Structures are given as C-alpha cells and as structure tokens.
Amino acid sequence: MKEFKKESLLDMFLEQPEQFLSGEEISRRLSISRTAVWKQINKLRQAGYEFEALPRLGYRITDLPMPLEQEKLKTFLQGGMGRELHILSTTPSTQEDARRLAEEGAPEGTVVLAEEQTGGRGRMGKSFFSPYGKGVWMSIILRPSQPLHLVQQLTLLCGVAVQRGIRNMTGLAAGIKWPNDLLINDKKICGILLESKAEDDRVSYCIAGLGISANISKESYPEELQPIATSLKEESGRAVDRNDLILSVLHELEELYKIYNRDGFQPIASLWEASSITLNREVSVQSPAGVTTGKAVGLHPSGALLIEKSDGSHYPVFSGDIRISPVQKG
Amino acid sequence: MKEFKKESLLDMFLEQPEQFLSGEEISRRLSISRTAVWKQINKLRQAGYEFEALPRLGYRITDLPMPLEQEKLKTFLQGGMGRELHILSTTPSTQEDARRLAEEGAPEGTVVLAEEQTGGRGRMGKSFFSPYGKGVWMSIILRPSQPLHLVQQLTLLCGVAVQRGIRNMTGLAAGIKWPNDLLINDKKICGILLESKAEDDRVSYCIAGLGISANISKESYPEELQPIATSLKEESGRAVDRNDLILSVLHELEELYKIYNRDGFQPIASLWEASSITLNREVSVQSPAGVTTGKAVGLHPSGALLIEKSDGSHYPVFSGDIRISPVQKG
Structure with missing residues (x-):
C-alpha cells in the first residue's frame, strides 16, 4: 500500500517533469495528509531524487537517481582494476569491507563500491561525508611489490589517477594539494586515504580509499563543510554519471600503476608535479x-x-x- | 576417575623424582593397561612435564612444567610494556589476538602471551613452531609516533631488546642476523615479526611478535627444524623460567624504546651493530x-x-x- 502510494507520487512528478505540484494537490490526488506528502518526498530524496521546493508553487523534480550499474561496470572492467567488483547499497565503510576481503586473499584490483557509507572514514580518524547515490565511495585493493618505505609513492599515484580520471570525464582540472587532496577553486572535491598493512618492510596489501563528491548539491553538505567542500556537479553545472567517472578513474589508475611498476616513480612524480598546487608556494x-x-x-x-x-x-x-x-x- | 588416576601417576613420580618406574609397576599399582600408562605419560608431556624413557628401566621424570604466572608478571610490569596483559592457554596466533585488541583501541604496551599457538606465524607466511609451555610466544602492541617509512628501525630495535633480554637472564650471547633473527651457534633461537598498519605515512599501530625457544628439547623439534633451530635450554644446559625471561625482555624493550623516542635511532643502531653477525661478512x-x-x-x-x-x-x-x-x- 505504502509502496503503491510512493510510486504514484513519483509518477505524478515524472508525467510533468518541468512543472511544480503543490502539496495540496498531491495530498488530494493521493488521499494522504500533507505531512505524509512531505515524508514521501524526503524518502525519494534519500533514494537520490532531487526536488526544488518553493513557497506557494510546491515541488518540482530536478534530478533522477543514476544508480551504480553492475553490468555496465563489469563490461568495461576486465582483468585489471575492478577485476573483482563488489557493489553495495549501504555499508559502514568500503575500507573495512576491502580490508576483510584482502585478509581473505582477494586479488590486487578488487574494488568495493557503495551507494552510501554510514561510517565513512577520512584521514586521521575524521569522518567522511558519503551520502546515498551522490558520490564515488570506492576502495581498491593493491598488492605492490615495492617495499613499505616507498608506500608514500602510491599515495601520490592515487591522487594523480583521480585528478586525470576527473579531467578526462568532466574537463575539470583539479589541483593536487600534497599529498593527495584534490581541490577545485580551493574547495575539496576528493579525499584519498591509503591504508597499508606490512610485515617488516614487506607490504601485505594497501587499500586505496577514494571519496569523490560527484553530484552533491551545495545545500546538502553539513554546514561546517559548505565553505570547504564542493562537487563536480556544482563546479561543472551538470550531474555526472558516476559509472563513467568510476571507469575513467580506474582506467587511469590501472595505466599509472603499470607505468609505476615498469618505469618506477619518476614519471608519476612528473605528472604529480604538473597538477600540484603545493609546489612553489x-x-x-x-x-x-x-x-x-x-x-x-x-x-x-x-x-x-x-x-x-x-x-x-x-x-x-x-x-x-x-x-x-x-x-x-x- | 580418569583425573584421579592421572594425579596418582604423577604422585608416583614425584615421590621418587630420581628413580625410574617401570611401565609394568605403574600398570600394576594403578590397575590400568600398559597402553593407558603410555597415554597418560604423553598427556603429562603435553602439559609440560618431561620424562626420560629407557628400555628395561622404564620412565623417570626429568622436568616439571613452569607455567606462565599472571600474578608474578603483573607485579613486575607496571605502567610500561605489559601494562595490559593477556595470558592465554592456547590460541591460533597471539599476533591475531593483539591485532584485534589494537583495532579496538588497546594502548601501547599491551602484551598477549600464550602457552601454545596452534597456528603461529613467522615471516613471509611461514608457520612458527610454538609448542605448549616451552617457549615465549608473545605479541606486543606499539603505537610509534615515527612515520611509516622508518618502521624498519623498530624491527631492529626489537631484535636488540630480545638479544639483551636473553643475555641478562641466561648469559647466552645470541648474534643478530639482519634484520632480526637471533642465532646461537648458527641455529635460530628467536624469530621476530613486526606487522604494521598505517594510513598514508602515519603508523596506526605495530604488532611486534616474538617467538623465543626457551625449553624445547632438541628431539621435540620437527625433523626439518632440528638442524637449524635450538633453544635456550639446549644451549645453556638448564631450563629457563619463562616468566623471568619475559620480564627481562620486556624491560629491555621498554628501555630501548624510551631511548629511541628520546634520542632517535643512532644509539639503537650502535647496539645492533655490536651484536650483529651480518656486518663485515x-x-x-x-x-x-x-x-x-x-x-x-x-x-x-x-x-x-x-x-x-x-x-x-x-x-x-x-x-x-x-x-x-x-x-x-x-
């Protein structure tokens, strides 16, 4: 019954996507209270739909969810980064999921993606804002042969991969703040966390955690993040297909990682320096x-x-x- | 009933510790079969008792178990290494136990000890022989402030601590093979494994795993280890109280770690070089x-x-x- 009403509400908006529907009209047509209308709109918002709400005019749908598509991603990720792909609806932290998989022996290139993280972690124990359907919350298992004391090189490599992945897909040129924060117009667009486990100087595995703010609207950010965070959608003016973005980033990562393993850190360092906003400051x-x-x-x-x-x-x-x-x- | 018989068997040996008791005599006095005698002797061996067995003469008790003593250890470990002490009878791996404790936030200096490890791990995925009651199977949580790329220094520091702890307690001077294997007469007396977890270049925690062969008899080693492994008891000719050995090693570790944090790696490097069997070779x-x-x-x-x-x-x-x-x- 509830599900039926929710679909009807959505149908009403999708029939006339450009037009405003007043709360009163929805309430009347679906025979539900105004409070129930408001609750259902919020439920749709949580599922990735977006609405503009104006006094007197009511609600207008402005954005449809673009879910992560397992089939599409699997088709384009063959044998390299993403060779093993886990897509979750919600999880406390993709880093923890990937860590468990790595402990169980999952191969290099295993990727965990989630529509939402409820306990997303950033660097130094900070929490990481990871709302449903609006970003790329991704963890990648790496098993580098390089020794532990060079693992900082991988931190930088990940930054370069995301910077190039974003640029290829959106044309936006983020700057890299050392070691691997990506900024556009001085606001953070991506956070990267590289967690490592080692025996003596031998790396057992690294988990590269990437959090890219794709389609988060400015007003959805918690107040304390609004002055310092932004999203690709805010900066480019249009929503990004996260599936294409994931493919673009993973392809860059795969290519750079191959170069790194073959030619060492120098070519990666050159690319990092070219995109750095830290140098000469x-x-x-x-x-x-x-x-x-x-x-x-x-x-x-x-x-x-x-x-x-x-x-x-x-x-x-x-x-x-x-x-x-x-x-x-x- | 079984328990009563076991105690009687032990009592018979303890009444006359120097003398041999024939299987026939034991069998008669306890009214059990010769096979049952043999089984009970083996049970006592597993609990740490040792017997000499000679044809015609029978069995003589040669060694009593010296268990890990929580009270004694706690009395002498106050506030530093061992401030939080977990003593287990048997466990798959003290490294895994310590790792779980570290993830849950256990403080630096937390120590896990076990009488026996059923899945003890050495370096590079090798298994580590850790029989009941015969060695020091110990894992210590460290939370160094030094960055990840210097963690190899801690690997060396642990080797020096165990080398000095053994020397102070037994007079035996083990040599350190780079990075941190301890050898006496070219045979291994101790293995050390330092596992680290890090975020970027920041160490979340290290688990120092120490396995010291204290009272393992030559003939108890698996055949493939006999040519390359030895124990303190074999080398010094007498059994070691593992509690004293643990205290000696932890006190050295605590002292060296303080020096390291205050004065850096140079003093540790000098001590390492003085005990190294690798240099100039x-x-x-x-x-x-x-x-x-x-x-x-x-x-x-x-x-x-x-x-x-x-x-x-x-x-x-x-x-x-x-x-x-x-x-x-x-």
Whole structure:
C-alpha cells in the first residue's frame, strides 16, 4: 500500500517533469495528509531524487537517481582494476569491507563500491561525508611489490589517477594539494586515504580509499563543510554519471600503476608535479618536532615533499597536514 | 576417575623424582593397561612435564612444567610494556589476538602471551613452531609516533631488546642476523615479526611478535627444524623460567624504546651493530631486481642494511632474506 502510494507520487512528478505540484494537490490526488506528502518526498530524496521546493508553487523534480550499474561496470572492467567488483547499497565503510576481503586473499584490483557509507572514514580518524547515490565511495585493493618505505609513492599515484580520471570525464582540472587532496577553486572535491598493512618492510596489501563528491548539491553538505567542500556537479553545472567517472578513474589508475611498476616513480612524480598546487608556494608543516615553514620545491624520490627553508637547506616532509600560505599579490 | 588416576601417576613420580618406574609397576599399582600408562605419560608431556624413557628401566621424570604466572608478571610490569596483559592457554596466533585488541583501541604496551599457538606465524607466511609451555610466544602492541617509512628501525630495535633480554637472564650471547633473527651457534633461537598498519605515512599501530625457544628439547623439534633451530635450554644446559625471561625482555624493550623516542635511532643502531653477525661478512640478497652480493658494511640511518658492492658503491637493502657466506679461513 505504502509502496503503491510512493510510486504514484513519483509518477505524478515524472508525467510533468518541468512543472511544480503543490502539496495540496498531491495530498488530494493521493488521499494522504500533507505531512505524509512531505515524508514521501524526503524518502525519494534519500533514494537520490532531487526536488526544488518553493513557497506557494510546491515541488518540482530536478534530478533522477543514476544508480551504480553492475553490468555496465563489469563490461568495461576486465582483468585489471575492478577485476573483482563488489557493489553495495549501504555499508559502514568500503575500507573495512576491502580490508576483510584482502585478509581473505582477494586479488590486487578488487574494488568495493557503495551507494552510501554510514561510517565513512577520512584521514586521521575524521569522518567522511558519503551520502546515498551522490558520490564515488570506492576502495581498491593493491598488492605492490615495492617495499613499505616507498608506500608514500602510491599515495601520490592515487591522487594523480583521480585528478586525470576527473579531467578526462568532466574537463575539470583539479589541483593536487600534497599529498593527495584534490581541490577545485580551493574547495575539496576528493579525499584519498591509503591504508597499508606490512610485515617488516614487506607490504601485505594497501587499500586505496577514494571519496569523490560527484553530484552533491551545495545545500546538502553539513554546514561546517559548505565553505570547504564542493562537487563536480556544482563546479561543472551538470550531474555526472558516476559509472563513467568510476571507469575513467580506474582506467587511469590501472595505466599509472603499470607505468609505476615498469618505469618506477619518476614519471608519476612528473605528472604529480604538473597538477600540484603545493609546489612553489610557502607552506608550513606541523610535525612532532614542531612547525617547519619554507617553500615547497619538489618531490623527493621517496615521495616526500621537499621544503626549502630560509637558510637554503632542504627538509623532506613525509606526512602530516600542510598549510599553504595565501598567494602574495606582486 | 580418569583425573584421579592421572594425579596418582604423577604422585608416583614425584615421590621418587630420581628413580625410574617401570611401565609394568605403574600398570600394576594403578590397575590400568600398559597402553593407558603410555597415554597418560604423553598427556603429562603435553602439559609440560618431561620424562626420560629407557628400555628395561622404564620412565623417570626429568622436568616439571613452569607455567606462565599472571600474578608474578603483573607485579613486575607496571605502567610500561605489559601494562595490559593477556595470558592465554592456547590460541591460533597471539599476533591475531593483539591485532584485534589494537583495532579496538588497546594502548601501547599491551602484551598477549600464550602457552601454545596452534597456528603461529613467522615471516613471509611461514608457520612458527610454538609448542605448549616451552617457549615465549608473545605479541606486543606499539603505537610509534615515527612515520611509516622508518618502521624498519623498530624491527631492529626489537631484535636488540630480545638479544639483551636473553643475555641478562641466561648469559647466552645470541648474534643478530639482519634484520632480526637471533642465532646461537648458527641455529635460530628467536624469530621476530613486526606487522604494521598505517594510513598514508602515519603508523596506526605495530604488532611486534616474538617467538623465543626457551625449553624445547632438541628431539621435540620437527625433523626439518632440528638442524637449524635450538633453544635456550639446549644451549645453556638448564631450563629457563619463562616468566623471568619475559620480564627481562620486556624491560629491555621498554628501555630501548624510551631511548629511541628520546634520542632517535643512532644509539639503537650502535647496539645492533655490536651484536650483529651480518656486518663485515659477504652476503647475497634476493630482491625483485635480482640477486645482489657484496659486503655488509653497516646500517643506513633508515634501518636499511648497507652492502658494499665490488665496484665500491653502497646499496641499501630494506627487506628480504639475506644469505651470509661461510667465513673464509685466512
């Protein structure tokens, strides 16, 4: 009964996609209360539909959900990244799912995707906003042969892969903030978390976690994120097919990873530097030893960021948050 | 009934610890079959008792079990390594137990001990022989502030701690084979496995797994280990109280870890070099790039082993098995 009403509500909107329907009219035609109308609209919103709501005019449908499509993804992912593909509707964290699969012996290239994460994790224990149907919440199992002390190189490689995947698909050129945050117009479009497990200096596996804000509307963000986060839809003005975006990112990742395994880190470092917004800027870095400031001048072969201090010496930064000073007007 | 008989059997041996009891006499006094006598002796052996068995003479008790003593250990471990102590009778792997505890947020210094591991793990997926009551099967949670690319330093630190702990307790001077195998008379006395979990270059936790062969008799080893493994009891001629050994190792680990956190890796490297049997020897190393041979000349500040090749160049080895060439007679 409830399901029937929900479909009817949706049908009413889909019959006349451009037009507003007042709450009163919906209430009358479906014989349900105004509160029930409001609840059903919210349910559709959670499933990925979007509505514009205006006083007096009522509701108008503005966006349909574009679900993750297992068949399409499987057709285009053959044998490389995505060779084993797990698509979930909702999960606490794709990182945890991938970690379990890796422990059970899942091969390199195994990918876990979810429409929604209820406990998405970012770097340093921060939570990661991962609403239903609006982004790419993806974890990829890697089993690199490179030793543990070079794993920072993979962190940078992942950033480059997503930067290029987004550009190929949308034309948007995100900048990479060291090590691998992607920003457009100074706002974050993607977070990357590389988790590793090792025995001595031997890597057992890495889980690359990618969170790309595809179709999140500005007003859907929690208030504290609104000034610092954005989405591809907000920046390009149109919704992105997440399936195409996933394919674009995974193809880039596969290609870069092949280059890395064959030719080493140098070609990856060059691509990273070309998209970096950190290089040639004054930065400050918080580390256990205190705050270091200086000019970011390049990458160390290990993947560390080299900072030139005021005395001309170079200081390698391996981890931590860096702060980029505002550009000086000349 | 069975339990009563077992205790009677033990009582018979303990009344006259120096004397042999024939199977026939035991069988008669306990009114059980000769097969049952043999089975009960084996049960006692599994619980840590040892018997000498000689044709005609019968059995003589030679060693009593010395169990892990929670109270004693807790009294001497206050606030540092061992601040949280879990003692298990049997477990598949103390590494797995410690990993679960670390994921649940257990503090640095948490220690898991077991009388027996049924699925003990060594390096590179090898199994690790961990019989009941005969060794120190121990995993320690560390949460270092040093970045991931320096974690090899901790691998070496653990080797030094066990080497010194054994020496202080038994007088036996084991040699350290890079990175952290401990050998006495060219036979392995201890294996160490350092497992790490990291986010980017930040270490979430390390689990140091130590397996020290304390009181394993030569003949108890599986055949394939007999030529390459030994125990403290075999080398010193007397059984070791594992509780004292655990305290000795944990106190060394605590002290060295404090020095490391305060003064960095250099003092640890010096101690390692002083106990190394790898330095100044011709070694060959198998890596993905092929086999490298040369003379081991020292430690790189990162913890890598520096090998001097025949052309005089230095090559850092971060992981892998090294093979030490036999000493040339001069």
